[in-house]
Amino acid sequence: MPELISTHGLILLCIASTPRPTVARLAAVAHVSERTVSRVLTDLVEAGYVTRQRQGTRNSYTVRPEAEVSDRVGRGWRLERLLELSPHTPEAVPSQPV
Numbered sequence: 712m713p714e715l716i717s718t719h720g721l722i723l724l725c726i727a728s729t730p731r732p733t734v735a736r737l738a739a740v741a742h743v744s745e746r747t748v749s750r751v752l753t754d755l756v757e758a759g760y761v762t763r764q765r766q767g768t769r770n771s772y773t774v775r776p777e778a779e780v781s782d783r784v785g786r787g788w789r790l791e792r793l794l795e796l797s798p799h800t801p802e803a804v805p806s807q808p809v
Contacts, residue, residue, distance in 0.1 A: 718743055722751050723760060727774040727794050760790060 716724070721741045725732055734752075738745045752772060755761040760778050764771045776791035 718747065719751050719754060722748060723755060723774060723790075724794070726755075726761060726772050727776075731771055733769075 718741050722737050725737055725740050729736065734745050734748050737748045737752075741748065741751075743751075752761065752763070752770075756763050756772075758778075758781065760775060762773050762775055764773070774790060774794070776789065776794060778790045780786060780788045780790060780793065
């Protein structure tokens with residue numbers, strides 16, 4: 712069965728719905744390696760969807776709801792509009808693929 716939400720989208724949703732998520736938590740939710748999460752976070756920061764702030768030895772990530780979506784499907788929408796469509800919570804994501 713095809714995935715409807717990309718790894719980038721899933722990680723973005725998890726950041727939006729989880730206070731101070733760790734890379735390990737994001738990896739567990741998305742069923743990918745921590746290295747993959749790090750790459751995705753870099754992509755999201757570079758695209759302007761997420762901000763990264765250094766807090767001690769760790770980074771903190773925050774979704775920028777005012778950011779405009781740049782992909783061909785959501786072009787012209789702001790992230791806040793997409794996030795309103797999703798009642799996503801990390802607990803709603805199964806721990807094992809179904």
